[in-house]
Amino acid sequence: MTTTPVAVPERTVSRRVVFLLAVTCGVAVGNIYFPQAVTPLVASGLAVPADSAATVVTAAQVGYAVGIFLLVPLGDRFAHRPLIVCLLGLSGLGLLAASAASSLPFLLGASVLVGITTVVAPIIAPMAVGLVPDDRRGAVTGTLLAGSIGGMLLSRAFGGAVGEWLGWRAPYLVAAAMVLTMATVLVFVAPRTVPSTRQRYPSLLGEALRLLRSERELRRSCFYQATIFGAFTAVWTGLALLLTGPTYGLGAHVVGAFALVNAATMFCTPLAGRWIDRRGPDPVNLVCMVAVLVSAVVLAGGMRGGVAGLVALAVGTLVLDVAMQSGMVANQVRIFALRPDARSRLNTAYMTCAFLGGSIGSWCGVRAFAQFGWAGVCAVVAILSGAALTRHLLR
Structure with a gap:
């Protein structure tokens, strides 16, 4: 068993490649978030209540959590290039299916499929960490996460604007392309x-659960991200x-532009x-949790x-976004240092918990x-961030 899934020298992993991987993360992650801006259009287009249409977002996030648990461990078992390309292809087909939905149940099913197959970002992150020196892991993880954030923000703006102009199906078609x-x-x-690793697939899935049980620092990071990401998706x-x-x-279209x-x-x-990289993850986690709690107070001004x-909404969501994403970098740096030979499985446990928290x-x-x-x-934001902060202070 090798310590990292690498078959190329570190010097071949250029900044251009890291940038391309960050863009890929953004394109993939955007598929989970652009529906947040078009749910009112889905409601009118399919003649369903607004709160029912909003379950499209939840369906995609549940699918993402399922995909993380079922598919991300394969990053330790197979070469990354064909795995990532295959998942992107299946995600594109799921988006095409969603664009053709004639009813809410069909759209919900297609959204789950898109969520399951668009999990390339949590596969790319442990791959990239294994391709760079230890003292660059925080910076590279932050760059990849910046790409994901760009996808989140731009996809909401794109989804809202294109949906308002061409109808709710158009964002799904453009995302598929x-x-x-x-x-x-x-x-x-x-x-x-x-x-x-050459472990069999059932063993890979069981390993993620075993790591969650045996690694205390993994459980702590999972709890932090589940609560803070839950606050983020609630908002x-x-x-x-x-x-x-x-x-x-x-x-x-204003909802989408607001994300910018x-x-x-x-x-x-x-x-x-x-x-x-200089100070360690814990100080960053503490600052981020306090910031999320403060954002709940600011957001109430909306x-x-x-x-x-x-x-108030603009300032509050900005503080919330920066805090949640910075805390995620800290959590991932912490867990990737635990077992270099099992980074995809560690990320599986971590991201599954995070997106289950986001779905809730x-x-x-x-x-x-x-x-x-x-x-x-x-109030939901305050409760969830307060739970994370309490856990951190009681360590």
Whole structure:
């Protein structure tokens, strides 16, 4: 068994390749997030209630969590290039199926399929970490995460604008074209690697669970990310309902454009990665948890409506985004140092927990908004971030 799944010298992994991998992460991750901006259009297009249409987001996130658990361990078992290209191809087919949906159940099924197969970002991260020296892991992880953040932000803006202009099906078609294009590019330029294990597939799945049971630091990182990411998805799922509702009465394109306010997050995660390389993950986690708790208070100002409310929402979501993503860099640097020969399996356990937390947060956000309005969503953020902070302080 090799210690890292690498079959090429480290010097061949150029900054250009890291940048391309970051773009790939962004294109893939965007498939999970652009539906957040188009759920009001889906509701009108399929003649279903708005809260029912919002379950499309939850379906994609549940599918993503399932895909992480079932497929990401294969990053330790197979060469990365064909695995990533195959998953991107299947994701493109799922997006095409979603664009042709004639009913909400069909769209939900296609969304689950897209979520399951678009898990290339958590496969790329441990691959890239194994291709660089130890003292660059934080920086490279931050760069890849910056690509994912760009996909999250731009996909919401793209989904809202294109959906408002051409209908809710158009974003799915454009996303399919982008995913299939990236799959074609990576056939030629993705790094070549070799497996780090020959374990059978059932054993790989069991290993992720065994690692979660045996590695205390993995469990801690999983809890941090599940709670903070749950707060994040609660906000962004409820935000579309708030901005398109009676308080603001804005269109879906504004919901997407609103996400661009948080573009600064793309530049913060590489800085957080370098800070982690110097100081370690724990100080970054602490700062990020406190920031998420503060964001809940700021976001509550969105209830007042008008310009003041929009400013509060912009500032609050910016603080939340930067804190969540920077904390994710810290958590991944911590877990990748545990077992160099099992990074994909470690990431499987970590990302599965994170997106299960995100799915629960999305569901709680929809229900809290339906029952208590925007104040309920802010309360969900405060509760989840408070749980993470309490766990960190009681270590």
